[in-house]
Amino acid sequence: MRSDPRDLSGGDGAEEWLLECVFTGEDLPGLRVAVGECAASAGLKEPRWGEFVLAVNEIASNAIEHGGGRGCLTLRRRSGELECRIADDGPGFPESVIPELLPGLDGAHTGRGLWLARLVTDRLVIDGGAAGASEAMGEGGAPDGVQAVGAVVTLAIRV
Amino acid sequence: MAAWDTESTGVIPVQRMRPGDHAFVSYEDDEGPWGVLTAFAWTGLGRGEKVMLFPTPGLPESEVLDRLDAWGPAASAARRRGQIVLSSMRSLILPHRKFTPERQWEGITTETERAVREGYQGFRAYIDMHWVADLDADIETMLYRETHADHLFETAPYSEICAYDRRAFSGEVLDAMAAAHPRNLLERLGSLRVVHADDGVVRLTGDADLATRAEFTAALKAAMARTPVAGRLLVDLTDLNFLGVGCAADLLLVAERAEGGRRIEVRCDAFQARTLRRLGAGSNRRLAVAEAAGERLDRGVGGEPGDGPGEGLGEGSVQGRQR
Numbered sequence: 001m002r003s004d005p006r007d008l009s010g011g012d013g014a015e016e017w018l019l020e021c022v023f024t025g026e027d028l029p030g031l032r033v034a035v036g037e038c039a040a041s042a043g044l045k046e047p048r049w050g051e052f053v054l055a056v057n058e059i060a061s062n063a064i065e066h067g068g069g070r071g072c073l074t075l076r077r078r079s080g081e082l083e084c085r086i087a088d089d090g091p092g093f094p095e096s097v098i099p100e101l102l103p104g105l106d107g108a109h110t111g112r113g114l115w116l117a118r119l120v121t122d123r124l125v126i127d128g129g130a131a132g133a134s135e136a137m138g139e140g141g142a143p144d145g146v147q148a149v150g151a152v153v154t155l156a157i158r159v
Numbered sequence: 160m161a162a163w164d165t166e167s168t169g170v171i172p173v174q175r176m177r178p179g180d181h182a183f184v185s186y187e188d189d190e191g192p193w194g195v196l197t198a199f200a201w202t203g204l205g206r207g208e209k210v211m212l213f214p215t216p217g218l219p220e221s222e223v224l225d226r227l228d229a230w231g232p233a234a235s236a237a238r239r240r241g242q243i244v245l246s247s248m249r250s251l252i253l254p255h256r257k258f259t260p261e262r263q264w265e266g267i268t269t270e271t272e273r274a275v276r277e278g279y280q281g282f283r284a285y286i287d288m289h290w291v292a293d294l295d296a297d298i299e300t301m302l303y304r305e306t307h308a309d310h311l312f313e314t315a316p317y318s319e320i321c322a323y324d325r326r327a328f329s330g331e332v333l334d335a336m337a338a339a340h341p342r343n344l345l346e347r348l349g350s351l352r353v354v355h356a357d358d359g360v361v362r363l364t365g366d367a368d369l370a371t372r373a374e375f376t377a378a379l380k381a382a383m384a385r386t387p388v389a390g391r392l393l394v395d396l397t398d399l400n401f402l403g404v405g406c407a408a409d410l411l412l413v414a415e416r417a418e419g420g421r422r423i424e425v426r427c428d429a430f431q432a433r434t435l436r437r438l439g440a441g442s443n444r445r446l447a448v449a450e451a452a453g454e455r456l457d458r459g460v461g462g463e464p465g466d467g468p469g470e471g472l473g474e475g476s477v478q479g480r481q482r
Contacts, residue, residue: 019231029349029366032401033174033198034230037205041233050430058404061369075231102439105412113404116437 018042019075025064031073032057035084038075042082042159051120052157056084058113059153063088067150081122083156092151095126117155127152170343170352172365172400173198178208178281178316181308183340185323185333192287192322193226194348199285199320200243204233208281208316209274210243213251215324216293220245242279248290258294260304264311271315281316288323298332305339320344353378359386362395367406376409383413389420396427397451407434414446426451 018038023031036053044052056073063071067088074085098114118124128151173195176182186192196212203210214223223245227234237243251266252258267284274282291301311317321340323333337343345352345364351371352364361382367375379394386392394410396402414423422445425435432440432450440448 018233021229021231025370026349028368028370029401030194030197030230032366033201033348034233037201037233038231040205047430047433050433054404054434057368057401061403061405064369102437105408105415105439112408112438116404116434119437 015076015078017074017076019073022070022072023060023064024070028057028060028064031060035073035075038077039082039159042077044082044157044159048120048157052082052084055117055121055124055155055157056086058117059084059086059155062113062153063090063151066090066093077159080158081156082159083123083154085152085154087152088150090150092128093126094128098126121155121157123154123156125154127154170345170364171398172345173320173348174202174400175398176202176283176318176320176342176344178283178318179312180318180342181305181312181340182318182320182342182344183323183337184320184344184346185325185337186346187325191324191346195320195322195344195346196285197226197230198348199283200227200234201230203281203283204237204242206280208283208318209241209270209277209279210237211270211282211284212243212245213248213284213286213290214245215287215289216247216249241277248286248294258296258300260300260307263304264308267311267317267319268315271311271317275315281318283318283320285320285322288321289327292327302335302339305336351375355382355385359390360393360395362398364398364400366401367399368401368403369405372403372405372409375406376413379410379413383417383421383423386421390422392421392423394423394425396425396431399427399431402427402431402434404434404438407431407438411435411438411440411443411446414443417445422446424449 019034021027021031021034032053035056036049039049039052060071060073063086067090071086071088076083097111098118099111102115103112171182173182173184176199184192184195186195196214200210200212212223224235224238227238227243234243248258248263249256251270252262255262270284271282288301290296291298305321311319321336323336325333328336349366349368349370351367351374353374354362354364355378356362361378363375363378365371382392382394410423410425417423424447425432425440426449427435429450432448435448440446
């Protein structure tokens with residue numbers, strides 16, 4: 001896990017940059033500890049503390065599984081929220097991947113982690129990368145020459 | 160079987176340590192100790208405890224700091240305000256030069272009292288046992304220290320990890336030291352340990368996530384296969400530090416597919432029970448979820464110096480803070 005923290009607060013406390021790191025699968029346990037410490041320090045308590053850590057884990061796991069094996073996580077506190085952004089190098093995915101209802105256990109439907117992450121956070125936004133753009137553009141897909149840029153998932157919880 | 164072997168019982172993940180815990184851990188190479196050390200330090204920050212690290216004597220301080228900082232800026236901020244301190248056994252027993260258990264206990268007691276006076280919720284120390292050779296202490300003295308240190312943990316919010324490099328101690332010594340500690344830790348951060356008990360119980364300790372999902376699910380299926388027709392399998396998650404959605408769903412699926420009247424009872428903490436229920440545990444007739452008593456201290460509790468010396472560690476002690 002590589003960390004490159006920056007303080008963007010300018011000293012006024014309006015925005016705190018808590019974590020910025022590139023992670024792979026082996027970093028997930030440490031990532032949960034670090035995110036958990038930041039969330040606890042921001043004042044989150046159970047069950048929302050655990051839900052935030054769980055949601056971050058699910059998005060990060062999704063980046064590892066489907067987004068090129070690694071991701072970049074940034075965590076900051078701003079405007080009464082703890083906001084986590086996770087970017088990956090994969091093909092991206094549209095928001096429609098997240099099921100509206102809890103998927104059944106039978107079948108190969110993935111997206112349960114994303115579903116729960118959206119359920120337990122106050123805000124979850126997906127910038128779906130090339131795949132998301134393709135869906136938005138309809139069946140014609142993305143224009144020729146457009147490269148996959150990966151997904152950027154932002155999740156936030158009030159603190 | 161050696162007590163420090165991962166198959167032994169009574170092992171917990173480092174994130175589950177509580178004030179009053181005296182824990183043994185061992186490692187086998189230079190990379191080995193870092194996961195537990197950094198997690199121990201970081202969880203201490205989250206709980207508002209003062210952290211003192213006693214790394215391998217001679218190890219460059221910069222290497223320790225780099226490891227701590229790899230997880231984010233909170234560790235360096237904590238060092239600046241004195242919440243994380245790097246020390247050595249030599250320093251702790253000053254002005255004396257020869258180690259005795261009593262001198263070390265006095266040093267720890269002094270530091271614990273200082274941490275409480277400073278307003279921290281507790282004091283925790285990670286001690287790499289290479290100091291034994293550095294101070295030319297003998298094994299018998301060390302064993303006496305480890306088996307007679309209960310007073311440190313009974314009267315103050317103190318917790319301690321004693322980390323043994325398996326290259327530096329014999330198997331016999333490691334066995335004795337592991338047995339001398341009330342707690343043994345999982346060696347690797349994020350690992351999963353499975354114990355199949357004879358009485359229809361499978362205990363899962365550590366982290367159940369993307370990396371350990373196959374192991375987690377295979378353990379459940381194996382345990383279910385051994386469960387008699389119409390019998391009950393108890394899945395004990397009380398020392399599971401983390402339950403990811405994929406593993407939770409696999410647990411529900413194993414229960415749903417149980418044949419012959421078999422059923423599963425899950426024993427877990429309140430948050431894991433909440434996760435299982437969110438994923439549909441309530442509608443699974445073959446599954447019962449029981450919340451184990453006791454609070455988890457790694458779940459968003461803790462506090463900042465100034466919350467009050469000696470105050471409880473419950474959720475009510477949490478204060479928001481700015482870095």
